[in-house]
Structures are given as C-alpha cells and as structure tokens.
Amino acid sequence: MKQQQFEQLRSDSWLHFEQQLEQLEKGDKHKRPAEDFPQRYRALCQDKALAQSRAYSNTLVERLQQLVSRGHQQLYRHRSRSLSRIVQFLLADFPRAVRREWRAVGIASACFYGPALLLGVLVYLFPELIYSLMDPAQVRDMEQMYDPSARRFGEGALRSSDSNWVMFGHYISNNIGIGFRTYATGIIFGLGSLFLVVFNGLVIGGVAGYLSQLGFVETFFGFVIAHGAFELTAITFAGAAGLKLGWSLIAPGNLSRLQALQQAARDSMTLVYGVILLLLIAAFVEAFWSSMNLAFSTKLIVGGVMWLWVAAYFGWMGRTHAAE
Amino acid sequence: MPISSPALLDTRYPLETPEGVDLLLQPAGLLPRLLAFLVDLIIRGGIVLLFSIALVSLGRFGWGLWSICFFLISWWYPVLFEVLWQGRTPGKHYMGLRVVHADGTPIGWSASLIRNLLRTVDMLPLFYSAGIISLLFSQRLQRIGDLAANTLVVYREAPLNSAPLPEAPEVIPPHSLQLDEQLAILDYAERFAQLSPERRQELADILCPSLKLRPEHAQASLLGMARFLRGHA
Numbered sequence: 364m365k366q367q368q369f370e371q372l373r374s375d376s377w378l379h380f381e382q383q384l385e386q387l388e389k390g391d392k393h394k395r396p397a398e399d400f401p402q403r404y405r406a407l408c409q410d411k412a413l414a415q416s417r418a419y420s421n422t423l424v425e426r427l428q429q430l431v432s433r434g435h436q437q438l439y440r441h442r443s444r445s446l447s448r449i450v451q452f453l454l455a456d457f458p459r460a461v462r463r464e465w466r467a468v469g470i471a472s473a474c475f476y477g478p479a480l481l482l483g484v485l486v487y488l489f490p491e492l493i494y495s496l497m498d499p500a501q502v503r504d505m506e507q508m509y510d511p512s513a514r515r516f517g518e519g520a521l522r523s524s525d526s527n528w529v530m531f532g533h534y535i536s537n538n539i540g541i542g543f544r545t546y547a548t549g550i551i552f553g554l555g556s557l558f559l560v561v562f563n564g565l566v567i568g569g570v571a572g573y574l575s576q577l578g579f580v581e582t583f584f585g586f587v588i589a590h591g592a593f594e595l596t597a598i599t600f601a602g603a604a605g606l607k608l609g610w611s612l613i614a615p616g617n618l619s620r621l622q623a624l625q626q627a628a629r630d631s632m633t634l635v636y637g638v639i640l641l642l643l644i645a646a647f648v649e650a651f652w653s654s655m656n657l658a659f660s661t662k663l664i665v666g667g668v669m670w671l672w673v674a675a676y677f678g679w680m681g682r683t684h685a686a687e
Numbered sequence: 688m689p690i691s692s693p694a695l696l697d698t699r700y701p702l703e704t705p706e707g708v709d710l711l712l713q714p715a716g717l718l719p720r721l722l723a724f725l726v727d728l729i730i731r732g733g734i735v736l737l738f739s740i741a742l743v744s745l746g747r748f749g750w751g752l753w754s755i756c757f758f759l760i761s762w763w764y765p766v767l768f769e770v771l772w773q774g775r776t777p778g779k780h781y782m783g784l785r786v787v788h789a790d791g792t793p794i795g796w797s798a799s800l801i802r803n804l805l806r807t808v809d810m811l812p813l814f815y816s817a818g819i820i821s822l823l824f825s826q827r828l829q830r831i832g833d834l835a836a837n838t839l840v841v842y843r844e845a846p847l848n849s850a851p852l853p854e855a856p857e858v859i860p861p862h863s864l865q866l867d868e869q870l871a872i873l874d875y876a877e878r879f880a881q882l883s884p885e886r887r888q889e890l891a892d893i894l895c896p897s898l899k900l901r902p903e904h905a906q907a908s909l910l911g912m913a914r915f916l917r918g919h920a
Contacts, residue, residue, distance in 0.1 A: 365918020366873075388773065408706035418866035420873035420917065422848055429844040432710050432791075436773070439704075439792045532751035536758030543762060547807035550835065555808070608835070621834060628835040632797045635804070 366419040373410055380407055380430060387437045404434040452636065455681030460633040462677070464603055467610070471602035474560045475595070479568030486572030493573045496566060502573070509574055509582040531650035538594060538646060542601040542638045546631070549605020550624070552613055556605030563598055581659040588666030590653050592673045593645035597638045604634040700827060702791050710791050713842045714828040717819060719782045720840055726778035731760050762803070769799045779840070789827070789837045798836040805832035852876050858911030861899055868897070869916055876913030 380403045387400075411427035461468055486492045493502055541559070548555020574583040607627050615623030648669070698716070701709040738756045742749035768776040774785035774794045786794045786802070809818030809830045818830035827839055853876065864872070875890060882890070891905035900908050 366916070367918040405706055408704070408708045412708050416866075418869040418873075420877055421870065422877050426847055428711060429847070431704075431708060432844060435704055435710055435791055436787075436793050439790075441788065441792055441795045441798075526747050528751035529747045529754075530751070532754035532758075536754045539758065540762065543804050544807050547804045550805060550808050550831065624835050625837045628801045629797065632801065635800065 364417075366414075366417075366423060369410075369414070369417075369419065370423065376403065376406065377410075377427070377430065379403065380434070384430070384433050384437065388433070400434075401438060404431075404438055407431055407434060452633070456633055457637040457640075458677050458680040460630075460637070461600065464607060464631075464634065467603035467606045468599060471556070471560055471599045471606060474557055475564040475599050475602065477564070478561050479564040479571070481568065482565050483568035483572035483575075486569050487576045490573055490576050493569055496569045505570060505574070506577065506579075509579045509586070511579060511582050527650045527654060530654065531646055534646035534649050535643065538597075539639060539642045542597055542642055545598060545601040546605045546608075546635055546638070549602070549608040550612070551609065553606045553609025556602045556609065560598065560602035567595075585657075585659045585662040585666075586653050588662060589669050590645045590649035592666065592669040593641045593648065596673055596677075597641035597645060600634050600641070601638045604631040604638070607631045607634075698828065704791070712787070712791060712839060715782075715784050715840050715842055716828055717822055719784060720822075723776070723778035723782040723784055726781050727765070727776050728778075730777055731764055734760055765803045766796070766799045769794050769803075770796055775843075783843050783845070784840050785843050786838055786840050789839055794838055798838050801836035802832035802838050805835055808832070848877065848881075850877070850880050852913055852917060853879050853910050855907055855910035855914055857915045858908050859915055860912050864916075868894075872909055872913050873916055876910050879910065 380400075383400055383403070407427065408431055411424065411431050414424050414427055482492075482496075497505075541563070545556050545559040545563075548559065571583065574580070608624065608631060611623040611627035612620055618626065652665070697713070699711045699713045701711055703709055735757060738753055742753045742756075745752070765776050769786050772780075774787055779785055786799070788794055788798055806818075809815055809821070809832055811817045815830075818832070821834065822828050822830045825834065829839065833839065871894065875894075879887060887906055888902070891900075891909055892902055894900065894909065895902055895905050898908075898912075
C-alpha cells in the first residue's frame with residue numbers, strides 16, 4: 364500500500380484520537396472520553412509500526428510518533444494518592460513504615476537524643492560550655508524568652524493572637540525546611556543527615572541544660588513539651604529517611620547502587636510525607652497551644668499525653684489488617 | 688533494520704512500550720535546563736516580591752503569611768507545577784521541556800518531591816556543581832535528584848513540518864529500492880523547500896550513482912520518485 368492511500372484510510376481515526384487526546388490533556392476528569400481510547404491507542408501503535416517498517420516518510424512517522432507519545436502519557440500512569448490512599452497512609456502505611464525502618468529510626472534517635480542528653484548534662488554542670496555552641500547574643504535572647512520574671516510583667520499578654528500567626532508561619536517554613544534538608548543530605552552516604560541530627564540534638568540539649576541550671580525549668584519545659592512530641596519525632600524520622608538513602612549507596616545488596624538508591628528513595632517517601640504531617644501538627648501546637656500562659660502542671664499533663672499518643676500511634680497503629 | 692534504530696548522534700533514547708512500539712524520549716541537556724531554571728528563578732523572585740509588597744500592609748499577621756508563602760515558593764513551586772501541569776514548570780514550558788518518569792509516564796507526587804528535595808544536594812557545594820557534574824556524566828542527562836527519583840527532563844513534541852511535497856511529474860525508480868533508499872528520497876522531497884539551491888544539488892548528487900541519474904536532472908527526478916513512492920489517493 365502506498366503512503367497516500369494509507370493516510371487516507373487511517374486519517375479519520377487519527378484525527379478522532381487527537382481530539383480525545385486534547386480533551387484528556389485539558390484535564391476534563393469528569394467528562395470522560397469514549398471508552399475506546401485504549402483500543403484506538405493500540406491501533407495507532409500498529410499504524411506507527413507499519414508506517415515505519417514500510418519506510419513511509421519521516422513526517423508521517425514523526426506525526427504518529429508524537430500521537431503515540433501523547434497517548435502513552437494519558438494511558439499509563441503510576442498510581443496516584445487519592446483520598447482513600449491518604450486514609451490508608453494515616454491508618455496503616457506511616458506507622459508501619461516507621462516500624463519497618465526501626466533500625467534507621469533507632470540509629471537516628473540515638474544520634475539525636477544521645478548527644479542531646481550528654482550535652483544537656485554537661486551544660487547543666489558547666490554552664491559556660493553553652494558559649495561554644497551559641498554566640499552570647501543568642502544566649503541572651505534565649506534567656507529573656509524563657510525568663511519566668513518576664514511573665515509577670517505581662518509578656519504572655521503581649522503575645523496577642525496575631526503574633527501566634529507569625530510564629531505559625533515561621534515554624535512551618537523553618538522546621539519543614541530543616542526536615543527536608545535533613546532528609547536530602549542523607550544521600551551523601553548518610554553523613555549529611557547524621558550531622559544535622561547530631562547538631563540539632565546538641566543545640567536542643569545544650570539549651571535545655573543551660574535553662575535548667577538557671578532555674579527556668581517551668582517556662583522552658585512547659586513551652587516545649589507538647590509540640591516536642593511531634594517536632595523531635597519528626598526530625599529523627601527525617602534523619603532515618605536520609606540514612607536509608609545513604610545506606611542504599613553504602614550497601615546496595617543485590618542491586619546496582621543506582622537501583623538501590625531509587626528503591627530506597629521510593630520507600631523513604633512514606634516517612635517524608637509523615638515528617639511533613641508531623642511538623643505541620645507541631646507548628647500548629649507550638650504556635651497556638653505552647654504559647655498559652657497556663658499552669659506548669661496542666662502543660663506537663665497535656666504534653667505527656669501527646670508523647671503517649673505519638674508512642675501509641677507508632678507502636679500499635681495499623682498492626683491489624685482491619686486498617687485496610 | 689537501520690530505519691528503526693535512532694541515529695547515534697542525537698540523545699534520543701528509545702523506550703519500548705507494551706504495544707511493541709518505541710517511544711523516543713529526547714532528554715534535554717544542560718543549557719536549556721539552566722535557562723528554564725533561570726526563568727523559574729525570576730518568576731519566583733517576582734512572586735515573593737509581590738507578596739512582600741502586598742503583605743507588608745497586613746502587619747504581623749501578614750508576616751506570618753509571608754513566611755508560609757516563602758516556604759511554599761522555595762520548596763513546593765516546582766513540585767506543584769510538575770505534578771499538576773503535565774510535568775512542566777513555567778520555565779520548562781517556556782523552554783519546551785517537561786519531566787517524566789524514566790518509563791515515559793507522567794510524573795507523580797513522590798517522584799517530583801524526591802527530585803526537588805534532592806536539589807539541596809545538587810546545589811552543593813556552590814551553584815549546582817554536583818548536579819551539573821552528575822548531569823554531564825550520566826547517559827540520560829540526569830542530575831542527582833533525577834537519578835534518585837528515576838525521572839528524565841525531556842523535550843516536548845516539536846511542531847511538525849506539514850508542507851506538502853513539491854509539484855513534479857511522477858518518475859518510476861530505475862530499480863526496486865531498498866527501504867532506506869526510499870526513506871532518503873521521501874525525506875529529500877519533504878525537506879526540499881527548506882534547503883538552499885546549492886544544498887539541494889549537493890544532496891541529489893549523492894544519490895546519482897546508485898540511481899543512475901544525470902546530475903542536471905537529479906533534483907526533478909528525485910522529487911518525481913518521491914511522488915511516485917508516496918502514491919496518490
């Protein structure tokens with residue numbers, strides 16, 4: 364068959380296919396195109412193969428090639444996260460992923476809480492150590508922020524509801540940014556994640572130790588205990604996800620390093636989505652609850668309950684199949 | 688067969704689909720991607736500037752909104768555009784690029800988030816050096832984020848040349864032609880209008896010996912053969 368005949372015979376079908384394509388590309392999800400899209404796509408693939416093997420002109424082959432390419436984009440998709448997948452993520456996937464990656468989570472937690480505890484105790488005993496971690500201006504700011512005597516002069520009242528919003532925005536951009544960086548730098552054989560986790564642990568431990576030795580226990584721990592449950596957990600998870608990336612390059616197992624990295628990246632995304640969620644909750648709690656001027660005992664109880672929730676969620680959620 | 692294999696000179700990379708045809712993806716190199724990045728950078732800068740002006744009047748509440756906007760634009764701008772707009776950010780759209788999974792399917796949330804979070808590492812130590820080195824050394828022009836997410840930045844379909852064949856009386860080829868000879872003749876006729884007269888003759892001269900044509904008639908004969916090969920309705 365000559366090219367011209369072939370084109371004449373098939374061009375109606377191609378035009379029809381192109382119209383369906385345009386509809387799909389515009390994203391009219393509700394106006395589903397005719398059911399015969401896959402069928403037409405297969406016919407088009409055959410036409411393209413025929414045109415190529417019969418050495419029809421490049422213009423024709425190129426045109427069919429483009430249609431095939433666009434059709435492929437519409438027909439084949441990776442599964443996307445629909446609403447049911449989000450529920451599935453909350454009820455099962457996220458806590459399961461944390462339990463599955465218990466080694467990485469354990470190492471990241473040890474690298475965070477270990478240095479935090481160590482430096483906390485050291486700074487408590489030798490307060491001047493704090494100056495090797497922060498500069499004097501930062502230390503002074505921090506002292507002012509948690510000074511119990513400042514509260515009596517109405518610091519709590521000064522912080523009106525619109526400044527809560529300022530802090531909310533600040534916590535979101537700052538903390539999620541740190542979480543993302545902690546994850547991404549893990550690709551450098553885990554070193555970036557380790558460094559950031561240890562560094563954050565040192566700073567938080569140092570600050571806690573310094574303020575405790577000043578006697579600001581109630582203001583400081585009252586402030587951090589509730590959102591800490593989400594924030595500190597999120598940072599260790601981000602570190603764990605980063606370590607997973609790095610470990611895939613160090614010990615790829617039976618796969619090539621590239622394949623191992625791709626698989627680790629795919630698997631670690633559950634943790635990353637979880638980190639985003641935890642940090643959003645943390646920012647909300649930090650901006651709107653932690654800043655409230657309440658009795659230390661109330662803060663302690665609520666904070667303790669939040670830690671229990673987090674522990675229970677990651678310990679037991681999604682253990683049964685009912686979650687599916 | 689020589690026709691189906693893509694030329695070795697370009698960066699096209701064939702991908703066999705379940706239907707048994709090859710998709711030809713053409714990964715984009717450093718320069719177009721750099722330009723796309725710069726266009727995006729300008730747009731992002733502009734948006735941040737606009738927000739700064741608009742939100743400064745809202746006082747402290749505005750400041751909170753501003754930091755959320757800044758966060759969204761610095762981390763989520765590429766992700767949202769790539770997933771919701773067929774793999775394109777405005778910069779990539781301008782440069783005719785788009786991001787796809789390495790298997791040719793449209794990019795999804797996870798892959799887009801991986802490749803854009805790992806920008807942090809691609810940027811190290813300065814000016815995207817790690818990303819550029821990775822891009823130049825990898826076969827399919829991928830930066831580190833692309834390697835981890837298994838994605839490619841490819842050219843979108845270019846507009847087609849749809850000019851009709853030039854008019855000429857049909858000529859029957861002197862002997863039955865090989866497929867690649869047929870293709871060469873058809874290509875010659877289709878590109879005829881874009882070539883300079885000298886180049887037309889130069890190309891026709893190459894085919895003269897095997898088709899036993901005389902150089903002065905070669906152009907007209909080739910166009911005639913193309914019309915014959917194409918046939919009529």
